[in-house]
Amino acid sequence: MTTPHTPRGALIAIEGLDRAGKSTQCDLLLKRLNSSGIPATLQKFPDRTTAIGTTINSYLTSTSHLDDQSIHLLFSANRWERRDSLLSTLTSGTTILLDRYIYSGIVFTAAKPKSPVQPPNPLSIQWCKAPDIGLPRPDIIIFLNITQEDAEKRAGFGDERYEKKEMQEKVRRLFEELRGEGSNDKGDWWVIDAGGTVEEVAEEVWKGVLEGLRRVKEGNGEVR
Numbered sequence: 001m002t003t004p005h006t007p008r009g010a011l012i013a014i015e016g017l018d019r020a021g022k023s024t025q026c027d028l029l030l031k032r033l034n035s036s037g038i039p040a041t042l043q044k045f046p047d048r049t050t051a052i053g054t055t056i057n058s059y060l061t062s063t064s065h066l067d068d069q070s071i072h073l074l075f076s077a078n079r080w081e082r083r084d085s086l087l088s089t090l091t092s093g094t095t096i097l098l099d100r101y102i103y104s105g106i107v108f109t110a111a112k113p114k115s116p117v118q119p120p121n122p123l124s125i126q127w128c129k130a131p132d133i134g135l136p137r138p139d140i141i142i143f144l145n146i147t148q149e150d151a152e153k154r155a156g157f158g159d160e161r162y163e164k165k166e167m168q169e170k171v172r173r174l175f176e177e178l179r180g181e182g183s184n185d186k187g188d189w190w191v192i193d194a195g196g197t198v199e200e201v202a203e204e205v206w207k208g209v210l211e212g213l214r215r216v217k218e219g220n221g222e223v224r
C-alpha cells in the first residue's frame with residue numbers, strides 16, 4: 001500500500017532595501033497563492049515575536065547596543081530557531097513566503113563600516129554567510145528593486161537603525177554583488193522594479209513566482 005504523496009511546498013524569499021514594499025507585496029502574494037489553490041503561509045525575518053527577536057527589536061529601534069558580530073549571530077539564530085517549523089511546513093505541502101531571509105542577513109552586516117583588524121575580517125561576506133549555512137535554501141528569490149530617492153519618499157523611512165542613506169547604498173551594492181553570484185545559489189533571483197503602483201508590482205511579482213515555480217517543477221517535479 002502506498003501513502004498518498006503530498007508535493008512539498010515552495011520556499012519563496014522576498015528581499016529588497018528598506019521601504020521597497022516587501023510587506024505589502026508579501027500580503028498580496030500570500031492571498032493570491034492561497035486563492036489559486038497553493039496553500040501558503042508567511043514567515044517574517046527578523047521574527048520579533050521570539051525571545052531572540054525581542055533582543056533584535058530593541059537593537060533595531062536603538063534602545064540597546066550590541067557589537068556587530070553578536071547581533072549578526074542573533075539574526076542568524078532567529079532564522080535557525082524557525083528552521084524545524086519551516087521544514088515541517090514545507091513537507092506538509094504548504095508554500096512559505098519569507099519576508100526577508102539570509103540575503104538580508106549577509107548584506108546588512110557586510111555593509112557596516114569595518115574596523116581595522118587583522119584578517120580574517122569578521123565582517124567579510126564570507127564571515128557573514130557562515131552562520132546561515134545549512135538553513136533551507138529558497139526555490140525562488142524575489143528582489144524588489146527601489147531607487148534610494150523613492151525609498152526616502154516613503155512613509156517611515158529613517159525610523160530604524162539601518163535606514164540611513166549611506167548604509168542603504170552599501171546594502172544596494174552588496175545585494176547586486178550577491179545576485180551576481182547567482183549560479184552559486186540554487187535559487188533564481190527575480191529582480192522586480194518596485195517603483196510602480198502596488199498593483200503593477202504585484203503583477204510582476206506574480207509572474208516571477210509562476211515562472212519560478214514552473215522552473216522548479218521542470219527541475220524535480222516535486223513542488224506543489
Ligand code: DGP
Nearest residue numbers: 018045046075076100104105108109162
Ligand atoms: P524589517 O523588519 O524587514 O524592516 O527589517 C528590519 C531591519 O533589519 C532592516 O533594516 C533590515 C535589517 N535586517 C533584516 N535581517 C537582517 C539580518 O539578518 N542581519 C542584519 N544585520 N540586519 C537585518
Ligand code: NA
Nearest residue numbers: 018019160163
Ligand atoms: Na525596515
Ligand code: NA
Nearest residue numbers: 021022023099
Ligand atoms: Na517590511
